[in-house]
Amino acid sequence: MQLEDMILISVDDHLIEPPDTFRHISARFKDRAPRVTRVNGKDAWLFEGRTFKTGGLNSVAGRPKEEFGMEPTSYDEMRPGCYDIHKRIDDMNVDGVLASICFPSLVKFAGSFFHDAEDKQLSLAALRAYNDWHILDWCGAYPGRFVPLCMLPLWDVQLAVEEVKRVVAQGVHAVGFPDNPALKGLPSLHSDAWDPLFKVCADNQVVLNCHIGTGASAAHPSDDSPIDAWITAMPISIANSAADWIYAPAFQKFPGLRMALSEGGIGWIPYLLERADFTTEHHSAWTRTRLGGKKPSEVFKEHIITCFIDDEFGLRNLDSIGEDMVTWEADYPHSDCVWPLAPEYLWRTVEHLPKATIDKITHLNVMREFSFDPFNTLGRENCTVGALRSKAAHVDTAPLVGLGGAKPIGDPNARVTSRDVKRMFAAVGEHAVGATTELGA
Numbered sequence: 001m002q003l004e005d006m007i008l009i010s011v012d013d014h015l016i017e018p019p020d021t022f023r024h025i026s027a028r029f030k031d032r033a034p035r036v037t038r039v040n041g042k043d044a045w046l047f048e049g050r051t052f053k054t055g056g057l058n059s060v061a062g063r064p065k066e067e068f069g070m071e072p073t074s075y076d077e078m079r080p081g082c083y084d085i086h087k088r089i090d091d092m093n094v095d096g097v098l099a100s101i102c103f104p105s106l107v108k109f110a111g112s113f114f115h116d117a118e119d120k121q122l123s124l125a126a127l128r129a130y131n132d133w134h135i136l137d138w139c140g141a142y143p144g145r146f147v148p149l150c151m152l153p154l155w156d157v158q159l160a161v162e163e164v165k166r167v168v169a170q171g172v173h174a175v176g177f178p179d180n181p182a183l184k185g186l187p188s189l190h191s192d193a194w195d196p197l198f199k200v201c202a203d204n205q206v207v208l209n210c211h212i213g214t215g216a217s218a219a220h221p222s223d224d225s226p227i228d229a230w231i232t233a234m235p236i237s238i239a240n241s242a243a244d245w246i247y248a249p250a251f252q253k254f255p256g257l258r259m260a261l262s263e264g265g266i267g268w269i270p271y272l273l274e275r276a277d278f279t280t281e282h283h284s285a286w287t288r289t290r291l292g293g294k295k296p297s298e299v300f301k302e303h304i305i306t307c308f309i310d311d312e313f314g315l316r317n318l319d320s321i322g323e324d325m326v327t328w329e330a331d332y333p334h335s336d337c338v339w340p341l342a343p344e345y346l347w348r349t350v351e352h353l354p355k356a357t358i359d360k361i362t363h364l365n366v367m368r369e370f371s372f373d374p375f376n377t378l379g380r381e382n383c384t385v386g387a388l389r390s391k392a393a394h395v396d397t398a399p400l401v402g403l404g405g406a407k408p409i410g411d412p413n414a415r416v417t418s419r420d421v422k423r424m425f426a427a428v429g430e431h432a433v434g435a436t437t438e439l440g441a
Helices: 027-032 085-094 120-139 157-168 192-203 227-233 235-247 269-287 296-303 342-350 355-369 374-378 385-389 418-428 433-439
Strands: 008-014 035-039 042-047 050-053 097-103 174-176 207-211 258-262 304-308 326-328
Touching: 008 258, 008 304, 008 326, 008 342, 008 355, 027 120, 035 050, 085 097, 085 385, 097 207, 097 355, 097 374, 120 157, 157 192, 192 207, 207 235, 227 235, 227 418, 235 258, 235 269, 235 296, 235 304, 269 296, 296 304, 326 355, 342 355
Parallel strands: 008 097, 174 207, 207 258, 258 304, 304 326
Antiparallel strands: 035 042, 042 050
16 A cells, blocks of 8 residues: 555544625524624624634644744635635645545634524524535535534534434534533533433434534643643643543443544543543442443443544554544644645554555544445545545645734744733734634633
């Protein structure tokens, strides 16, 4: 097997919502739908009297690393593939990526933009309009190239159940969900309140996609700490939530339920599972925790989908993680993505593995768990890295230099600290989408 033979499906990419995202909203709410406006010469979304600026580290693909920061803040300051579906396909082709799950930006990874709205009837209409746009206009424009990911009205479990049924009828098998709903003011994973939602997801093979930062967030060690420390620990911040899912009753009640730790990495998982098994063996006599006769590591490997961008250690320890539930992600267009060299970065970490294992973690596991079959639509021979890149000779991958946006504040020769990033956040605006979703500020 060679690099060009790989078939890559990313379970964690992102999109910047284009101005017509809410065009499917019902006529009753048309004049109150989220819309793009200009604030101080920059693009921003207006909804319920608040403005939400676009961009941040959410959309820096194609930029020189020296120009990363709290930018861009307008559509003309970012690569069109961030928000234009046709340009996105070009960028996927040149990166050798067959298909993608795309998390939103404005509406947040688990849809909390809608949860936080005051008028819940308007919010529900906007949420459904977003889902319809995502299914019909984003994913539907190129069949076989996207796994649709829809948002749910989690403030009302019955409404969430109805929305699952509605989008499943349109071929959807993935929804956003907080990694720890209790931290968002919602019932905990140990509450029976979620049972109707978990049941409808299990019955219809719908995966709960829990992106890092949707519940628990990586803490800044201090304002003086280099931002590198926070970025380094970000994926591992979901470990606490992963442990909570292992011991939650959902997987015993609904054996078909699956959840995904989106953008969480895999290298830390072997120790978590080792520790969980020790905890159960050593403490369950007094904690009275029972997992239906299974070890915590077995529960994890059966129900929890994991993913990685660049994780050599994890890939050398797949036997401790469970290769049947490991998947790959590109994270385009976020600051961790390695576009347009994703296959090159991946190949150097997987070339030691058997072909059967490479096929599992690059596409087969995704196809099985997300009920997704691009081969039936496109033909397998057209899905490889080599075949896709052969269609992308016209795509310009030259770095986008000097497009503007907020830069680190202070001494240009000094390291960037958490305090600097918070200042950048404040300079961009209180409701900056990029800052709230990617920087957790």
